[in-house]
Amino acid sequence: xxxxxxxxxxxxxSLRMFVTGLMIVLLYGAVIGLLIAVGxxxxxxxxxxxxxxxxxxxxxxxxxxxxxxxxLVTPEEAPQLHGAIDxxxxxxxxxxxxxxxxxTDVPNAFATGRSPNSAVVCATTGLMRxxxxxxxxxxxxxxxxxxxxxxxxxMTIASFLGMVAGLVTRMMLWTGxxxxxxxxxxxxxxxxGDNTAMxxxxxxxxxxxxxxISFLLTMALSRYRELAADRSGALLTGQPSVLASALVKVxxxxxxxxxxxxxxxxxxxxxxxxxxxxxxxVSISTIFSTHPSLDQRLAQLASLEAEMGRPS
Amino acid sequence: MGLFDTILGRTKPVPSNLDALFALPSAAITLQSAAxxxxxxxxxxxxxxxxxxxxxxxxxxxxxxxxxxxAAGITSTTDSFGYQWLVVQDPDIEAxxxxxxxxxSSLADAGWGPQxxxxxxxxxxxPTVAPDGDAREGASVGSGSVLGSTAYLVYLxxxxxxxxxxPTGKEQRSTEEEFKLRSLLAxxxxxxTDLDRWFPLWDLPVG
Numbered sequence: 001x002x003x004x005x006x007x008x009x010x011x012x013x014s015l016r017m018f019v020t021g022l023m024i025v026l027l028y029g030a031v032i033g034l035l036i037a038v039g040x041x042x043x044x045x046x047x048x049x050x051x052x053x054x055x056x057x058x059x060x061x062x063x064x065x066x067x068x069x070x071x072l073v074t075p076e077e078a079p080q081l082h083g084a085i086d087x088x089x090x091x092x093x094x095x096x097x098x099x100x101x102x103x104t105d106v107p108n109a110f111a112t113g114r115s116p117n118s119a120v121v122c123a124t125t126g127l128m129r130x131x132x133x134x135x136x137x138x139x140x141x142x143x144x145x146x147x148x149x150x151x152x153x154x155m156t157i158a159s160f161l162g163m164v165a166g167l168v169t170r171m172m173l174w175t176g177x178x179x180x181x182x183x184x185x186x187x188x189x190x191x192x193g194d195n196t197a198m199x200x201x202x203x204x205x206x207x208x209x210x211x212x213i214s215f216l217l218t219m220a221l222s223r224y225r226e227l228a229a230d231r232s233g234a235l236l237t238g239q240p241s242v243l244a245s246a247l248v249k250v251x252x253x254x255x256x257x258x259x260x261x262x263x264x265x266x267x268x269x270x271x272x273x274x275x276x277x278x279x280x281x282v283s284i285s286t287i288f289s290t291h292p293s294l295d296q297r298l299a300q301l302a303s304l305e306a307e308m309g310r311p312s
Numbered sequence: 313m314g315l316f317d318t319i320l321g322r323t324k325p326v327p328s329n330l331d332a333l334f335a336l337p338s339a340a341i342t343l344q345s346a347a348x349x350x351x352x353x354x355x356x357x358x359x360x361x362x363x364x365x366x367x368x369x370x371x372x373x374x375x376x377x378x379x380x381x382x383a384a385g386i387t388s389t390t391d392s393f394g395y396q397w398l399v400v401q402d403p404d405i406e407a408x409x410x411x412x413x414x415x416x417s418s419l420a421d422a423g424w425g426p427q428x429x430x431x432x433x434x435x436x437x438x439p440t441v442a443p444d445g446d447a448r449e450g451a452s453v454g455s456g457s458v459l460g461s462t463a464y465l466v467y468l469x470x471x472x473x474x475x476x477x478x479p480t481g482k483e484q485r486s487t488e489e490e491f492k493l494r495s496l497l498a499x500x501x502x503x504x505t506d507l508d509r510w511f512p513l514w515d516l517p518v519g
Binding site: 018 | 392506
């Protein structure tokens with residue numbers, strides 16, 4: 001399929017995203033296989049983690065809004081914000097999400113909610129103060145793309161395994177420190193105790209490895225989905241360079257704000273427009289990051305802009 | 313959007329649907345007999361101008377095409393949301409629809425369909441004092457018999473549906489009037505059923 005403007009899909013991006021997703025699925029399969037092989041005593045962990053994550057998923061809109069101090073606003077309270085979202089939704093033929101404003105000077109925006117029907121798009125007052133109207137609209141188009149791509153659901157499923165592995169690791173370390181592995185060293189002669197110790201060590205190692213791999217994969221997937229949202233958002237407004245200028249403005253401002261204020265917002269980074277952690281541009285840091293580097297995002301938008309400019 | 317598109321995080325630009333526009337003339341007749349209203353002779357197309365010279369060239373071409381079709385009073389304005397409006401005037405509803413369709417189909421054929429937001433048609437009350445039995449003559453304003461619009465019909469390209477919009481003042485609309493219009497037009501036009509999508513268009517540049 002090519003778009004009406006003959007701008008093809010980014011096959012490279014689709015491929016990387018697909019491979020990352022496939023690896024997450026494979027990891028799921030491997031872990032479940034291992035659980036069955038070892039015995040299902042850890043099924044209870046799965047259930048607990050599942051319940052936790054389901055709550056996070058089901059109440060994602062309320063959790064994120066509460067965490068950010070976001071407040072739902074009516075069209076009368078924020079006519080400009082509602083007007084821009086109305087128009088973008090009409091162009092994209094999607095259901096209008098609820099609109100919220102968070103009263104904080106950190107310039108950012110996020111989308112949350114388990115499905116397009118329960119989605120909320122939230123902008124901070126700091127964002128609205130810094131960006132002009134076309135730039136604000138470009139950011140909103142990026143967030144609406146997250147809603148259309150169902151990124152909350154996708155990232156919730158993708159991060160489930162990492163969360164389980166993290167829980168298991170913590171539980172194992174905790175019980176290991178409390179009682180010693182396999183019931184302590186005083187019954188070394190007991191063959192069964194040794195076996196249990198071996199199994200528990202194995203589970204610990206596996207869960208650490210699974211945690212590390214799934215963490216890296218989730219981060220990669222998140223970065224690709226940010227790039228995909230940039231792309232769809234830019235195609236929706238038809239003005240990639242406006243989104244680029246919004247990114248530059250917001251990123252510059254975020255880096256200048258003291259980190260003490262920002263730490264409180266770190267947990268919500270996954271669905272943010274730009275991450276609130278000011279990172280120095282070390283290359284290794286990008287593989288631990290939920291968002292692609294500014295340079296990468298700007299490069300994609302610049303090439304889209306060039307494709308738009310070609311006479312049809 | 314399909315499952316595969318969700319997994320790969322991409323959206324397809326939505327093509328525009330233009331055919332439903334031609335139902336408008338018959339709706340105008342219904343309006344005239346049932347509510348003493350008529351098309352005011354103003355109509356506009358609203359789109360998001362993308363960056364690049366390709367679109368700008370296209371727009372110039374469309375305006376000259378409209379001129380050849382005999383359209384009068386073509387104006388182009390940009391609203392406060394950064395959307396561009398191409399407004400035309402013609403007292404004849406058939407000609408008006410043809411011109412609006414021309415703008416839309418030219419843009420869509422050139423591949424800019426996803427940039428189209430909506431088309432707006434002005435509605436006006438028929439003047440009550442009518443000399444010679446011809447209602448239009450009495451209130452002729454400007455070119456021909458173009459009236460000032462008091463209500464609007466908004467056509468959503470992506471849905472292929474219409475909805476009425478009756479602004480009553482600064483950022484206020486009359487839902488009652490809009491519902492009346494909806495029930496009048498339901499037989500002739502495809503009216504948007506999802507009320508969430510009846511978004512307001514304040515400060516319309518359509519006269």
